[in-house]
Amino acid sequence: MDAILQQFFNWGVMAQALPLLLKGLGMTLLICAVVIPLGALGGLLAALASTAQARALRWSAIAFVDLFRALPPLVLLIFIYAGLPFAGLRLSPFAAVTIAFFLNNSAYFAEIFRAGLLSVPKGQAEAALSTGLTPAQTLIWVRLPQATRNVLPDLLSNVVEIVKLTSLASVVSLGEMLHAADLVRSVTYNASPLILAAGLYLLLLWPLVRLIGRFERRIAG
Template identity: 75%
Template sequence: MDQLIQQFFNIDIMVQALPTILRGLGMTLLICAVVIPLGLAGGLMAALASTARSRWLRWPAVALVDLFRAIPPLVLLIFVYAGLPFAGIRLSPFVAVAIAFLLNNSSYYGEVFRAGLISIGKGQWEAARSTGLTQRQTLTHVILPQATRNVLPDLISNTVEVVKLTSLASVVSLGELLHAADLARSVTYNASPLTLAAGVYLVLLWPVVRLLSRYQRRIAV
């Protein structure tokens, strides 16, 4: 038991690794601040395209959403970072992460938004148009607010998954939380920095998960 505590819960090593972990946390939060809004915006555009009347717009959107949902995000990240240089396109680790996560997250957010859009009946469109609103105004002020509210738990749940997926950025040596913890582990020859990083993820995400559960129970009543 003492050896287990020394290897995974060594307080002295955690204190030494804390500055490195905090720098990694800052990078993780920066990644989230970029990829989550990009994913939401890309997902909304994908949802609008996949529910469009024109099949020339709808079919390519559906195909792209299915494609990027099927490709594992780690494979996509490595392809963007290590594959594109063979085509003469060299990206920094941060830009590669942002692009890969945009493609992956947009596909999942797009499916969530699409479910919200198709949950709104045609009567809502017709009622809004009968008041003199244009199609764009109807979509912006009537349909999207209702659709977003209908799928809000799924959007939040997907966002939690995005935060956890940021740990994949460590494979391209971007100094996010997991990369920082692994660096501290390699220096100290101890797994306690990884335990500390897991604790940071828990502190960040557990309140969101609990609030999401409460919200789901409330709307289910």
Template identity: 65%
Template sequence: MDAVIQQFFNVDVMLQAAPLLLQGLWMTAKLCLAVIGLGLVGGLLIALASLSPRRWLRLPAIVYVDIFRAMPPLVLLVFIYSGLPFAGLDVAPFTAVMLAFLLNNSSYYGEVYRAGIQSVPAGQWEAARATGLSGVQTLGSVVLPQAIRNVLPDLLSNTIEVVKLTSLASVVSLAELLYAANMARSITYNASPLVAAALIYLVFLWPLVRLVSRYQRPLAI
């Protein structure tokens, strides 16, 4: 038992690794803000395109969603970071992660938005237009607030998955939390930094998980 504690729950090693872990946490926070923001905006654009009556907008959006929902994000990330240089396009690790996550996450966010928009009764559109609102004003002031409220648990669940997937950035040597923990492990020859990183993820994500459960419970009644 003592050997397990020393190898996985060594407080002294965790404290030694703390500066490196904090640097990784800061990079993870910046990465999350970037990829979640881009995913939310990109997903809304994809949802609107997939609902458009214009075939030249709707069909490419549907194909986009199908392709990038089916493609594993790790494969996409490795392709952008390691494959594009063969075409003469060198991509920095942070940029590669943002591009890969934008393509992947916007397809999932897009489907969530689409379901939310379609859940708003058509009468809401008609009533808003009857008051003199334009199509854009109706969408922004009447439809989207209701749509987002209807699918908020799904948006939050997807956001939690995005935060967890940022750990894939360690594959392209981006110094986020998992990469920093692995570096600390290699320096200390101890797995405690990895356990500390897992605890950090737990502390930050557990409130979001509880928030999702709080919103899902009334919907299940």
């Protein structure tokens, strides 16, 4: 038992690792601050394109969504970071992570927004148009607010997945939280920094998970 506590719950090692992990947490939050808004915007545009009347635009959006939902994000990240240099395009770790996560999460946001838009009765849009609103105004003031409310738990769940996805950035040596924890582990030969990183992820995500559950119960009720 003492050996397990020493190897996994060594408070001295955790105290030494904490400053580096907090720095890594800052990078994790920075990735999220960039990827989540970009992914949501890209997903919304793809969702609108996938429900458009123009067949070429609709099928292009569907192909984009299917492709980047099917590709594992780790494969996509490694291809962008390590594969594109063979074509003469070398990106920084942060740029590679941002692009890979943007493409992956835009596809998932697109499916969520598409489901939300389809959940709004057509009569709502028709009534708005009959009052003199333009199609753009109808989308912004009528369809989109209702669609977002209908799929809000799914949107928040995707945000949670994005935060967890940031741990993949460690494979390109970007100094996010998991990379920082693994770096300390390799120096101390102790797994306690990984336990500390898991605890920080839990503190970061548990309130959001509870919030999602609250929204789901409210919608169901």
